[in-house]
Amino acid sequence: MSDILVIDDDPSVRAHLQRYLVKKGYQVIAVDNGLEGIERLKAGLTPAVVILDLMMPVIDGFETLDRLREFDRELPVIVLSGINSTRSVVDAIRRGAYDYLTKPFQGEELEIVLQKVFDKKNLFDEVKKLRGQVAKNASDKDDYFISANEKMTRIKEVIAQIADTDVTVLIQGESGVGKEVVARSIHVNSNRLGKLFVKVNCAAIPGELLESELFGFEKGAFTGAVRQKPGKFEFADGGTIFLDEISELSFPLQGKLLHVLQEGEFSRLGGKDEIKVDVRVLAATNRDLETLSEIGDFREDLFYRLNVIRIDVPPLRARPDEIPLLCQYFFEKFNDKYGNRVAAIPDDLMTLFLRYDWPGNIRELENVIKRFLILADQPMIESELTGRIERGSARAASPVAVHENVMAGAVAGPLSSPGSDAVGLGLKKQSKQARGEAERQIIQQVLRSTNFSKRKTAETLKISYRALLYKMKQYDI
The missing domain is CATH 3.40.50.300 (P-loop containing nucleotide triphosphate hydrolases)
Structure with a gap:
């Protein structure tokens, strides 16, 4: 639980507040004058809330409030006032007090005010944390x-x-x-x-x-x-x-x-x-x-x-010309952090990066660069990527590879012949027809390769089962 600093010259009020707040699980530091309260803060005390009496000797609550605000403008202060002191309360609120309680008060009243303070403080802390992003965004x-x-x-x-x-x-x-x-x-x-x-x-x-x-x-x-x-x-x-x-x-x-x-x-x-x-x-x-x-x-x-x-946003395999730039970006971003163990990314490793199709896209490239900078083990990275490239080549004969082959043929088909029915339809309609024909052929091919298992076909095509059923109905398959 949070610390609460109580500043009140009345020992009975201090004792009452201390008993009630400790019972509620708070840690309480109680002092009898404003100067001591301020000294506690200067000595390193960081309370979540201050409960401050306005009428005190040595320095009154108003001066204490001003000094507390000078020390920490974000520190919530709840002021305690007498029954006929509306003007004093208004003055305290104007000076920056968060809320007030009128003596005598019930424990439930204090709990309600504290709840409001902590709700606002939680919101402030989270916003403060999030606002840390703003400066970073700008820079x-x-x-x-x-x-x-x-x-x-x-x-x-x-x-x-x-x-x-x-x-x-x-x-x-x-x-x-x-x-x-x-x-x-x-x-x-x-x-x-x-x-x-x-x-x-x-x-x-x-x-x-x-x-x-x-x-x-x-x-x-x-x-x-x-x-x-x-x-x-x-x-x-x-x-x-x-x-x-x-x-x-x-x-x-x-x-x-x-x-x-x-x-x-x-x-x-x-x-x-x-x-x-x-x-x-x-x-x-x-x-x-x-x-x-x-x-x-x-x-x-x-x-x-x-x-x-x-x-x-296109996948990284569709923009290989960015791979060297991204590698350099991640190299400069992380090399100092990981101890400058690597002078540069070797040309033969970069060549391998350009051959690899990066199914995990930029996130995968970033992680590979990090691993290389930390371990400084080029043979291990090369072995990993070469193995993945070989597995990718072997996969070309599998049903998944049907996508690209069929798509290429289906798109080229309707548009390549000047005498076809597509001529005169306009680019948008031709593109839509080509896409539909390509999808129809892909689905038929994968259905055959999975023995017409709809669930396996949906998994292979990486679409939901319902989406497959919808497309089969759409293309009359």
């Missing part, structure tokens, strides 16, 4: 994005166009491609830079806890809710909230998020009052949210609300 503004590749350069151009707007953005791409980097880049290039960037991984928090994490809860909302707690949307007010793995939201939470996007307000769990917030929402997923919405696994209305601007 790292130019380090977030490496865009040597044409596709990434285009993404950077889109970010520059949309950063200062408040539109929602849906960021899609495989795990590890840098979706959070894109989100942070949007934030640091926006007029919200001086405010918080709050990240929530929707897949990492159990569903039953995610609502209270996002929207907070009121005291008594559920067993264990002993005090009010604000949610991430309140912390992000004025700034940006990044909802990673948005596809993992339950349907009830999807509905609540839709209400926030439409109205800019929400209620805490167990609460009735609507809380207005000014928050920009960025969402990310490694799944095809449009397909999920089509088959009923994600709310279609929410998808359209999120999909105002969509950024598809």
Whole structure:
């Protein structure tokens, strides 16, 4: 429990407060004048709260309050006053006191005031922790994005166009491609830079806890809710909230998020009052949210609300020209930290990096660079990657490899013949037809390779069973 400093010249009041607060589990330091209280702080005492009597000898409560505020402006001070001292209370509040109690008071009254203090302090501490990111965001503004590749350069151009707007953005791409980097880049290039960037991984928090994490809860909302707690949307007010793995939201939470996007307000769990917030929402997923919405696994209305601007981040294997730059970035970022055991990344190792297809994308590359810098063991890294490359080559004959081969043939087919029916349809319709034909052929091929096991086919294609059934019906398979 937290320390509470009591400053009161009346020994009976000090004794009463000490007994009550100790019984409640607090640690109490009680002194009889303001000078001693201030000296305790100078000596290193760090109380969570000060309870201060206004009428005392030596120096009165007002001067003590002023000195406490000079020492620590964030230290909550509860003042004690007599029955007919409204003017004194108002003066104390103006000087920075958090709250007041009128003598004589009941223990329950004190507990209510303390509860308010600790609720506010918890919120302040969390916001202070989150605000530590803001300065880092500003200082790292130019380090977030490496865009040597044409596709990434285009993404950077889109970010520059949309950063200062408040539109929602849906960021899609495989795990590890840098979706959070894109989100942070949007934030640091926006007029919200001086405010918080709050990240929530929707897949990492159990569903039953995610609502209270996002929207907070009121005291008594559920067993264990002993005090009010604000949610991430309140912390992000004025700034940006990044909802990673948005596809993992339950349907009830999807509905609540839709209400926030439409109205800019929400209620805490167990609460009735609507809380207005000014928050920009960025969402990310490694799944095809449009397909999920089509088959009923994600709310279609929410998808359209999120999909105002969509950024598809390509995998690292599609932008090999960035690998040397990323290697250099991670080398410079971590080499000092790990003891400068390596002078540079050898050319033959870099060649191997360029051959490898990086299924774990940038996150995997970062971890390999870290391991190399820590262990300084080039043969081990080369052996690992060579083994993975060989296993990847062997996999080319497996059903999974069907994707690329069939896709290439299916896309080329309808568009390659000038006399085909596709001529004159326009690029958009031709592309849609080609994609549909490619998907149909892929599904048929994988179905045959799995003995027409729908579950194995869905696993091989890395889509849900329901999505497979939907597509089989769509393509009349």
